[in-house]
Amino acid sequence: MSTPALLNIRAVKKSFAQPGGGRLPVLDVPQFDIAAGEQAVLIGRSGGGKTTLLHLIAGLTTPDEGSIRVGDIELTELSEAGRDRYRASMLGYVFQTFNLLSGFTALENVRLGMSFASGRHDLARAHELLDRVGLADRADYRPSQLSVGQQQRVAIARALSSKPRLLLADEPTANVDPASQQQVIDLIRETCRDEQIGLLLVTHTMDVADQFDRVENLADINLAFKAAAGATH
Structure with a gap:
């Protein structure tokens, strides 16, 4: 029996207005699926549309046409408020730049991720996640008191705090030192496997991509x- 699809993309197109007029096509994806609990890597050249695709899946922007379905939710039918609720309840997102709130502690940043989903704070889970990412002793530290690698691990804990069904990770090792790179990848993959969270990870690092069955x-x-490639020849 095949695993049911968690993410279904069909005939999705996205273009952006150009300063001189006209529009630049960035994405034209006929079909892309991720099964429930599956872990996949997306690679590609810089500026090729990887982050744009993640933003579409996250509902941070909308396609010009096509269908994006996560579970039973059709994103293109949602209002802006509906997309906010979808992100809070279904999705975790690890950004390249972390997006931690500087005035809040590591623990508070993780708890904020929960409040967006349910309005409630599961203090025990917040502490459990910080322990899982190796920062139990840094719960009361603010981002400025943490190393870049530690900030990334807080961002991962926050993204997982609401128990999402799908986790998007945009170049999660781009801003950490090589020594921390494997730790970050192991942390993301192990947590997603343990909690049956689907994972779509974007990377330009083949050492990372080669660890995944699906690239x-x-x-x-x-x-x-x-x-675009054909037009240049």
Whole structure:
């Protein structure tokens, strides 16, 4: 029996207005799926649309056309408030730049991730996540008191705090030192496996991509990239 799909993308297109007029096609993805609990890596050149695709899946921006479904939710039918609720209840997002709130402690940043989902704070889970990422003794530290690698681990704990069904990780090792890179990847993968969270991780590092059974090159699934490449020949 096949595992049911968690993420379904069908005929999604996205373009952006250009300063001189007209629009630049960035994404044209006929089909892309992730099964429940599956872990996949997306690779591709810089500026090729990887982050744009993550933003579409997260509901941070909307496609020009097409369908994006996560579980039973069709994102293109949601209002802005509905997309906010979707992100809070279904989605975890690890940003390249962490997006931690500087005036709050590590523990408070993690608890904020929970409040967006349910309005409640599960203090025990917040402490458990900080312990899992190796920062139990840094719960009362603010981001400025933490190393870059530690800030990334707090961001991971926050993204997982609401027990999402799908985790998006945008270059999660881009701003950590090589010694911390493997620790970050292991942490994300192990937690997603333990909690049956689907994972879509974007990276340009083949040492990271090679650890995954499923690796997708955006250039292979994005017709806009193929059209642009053909136009240069």
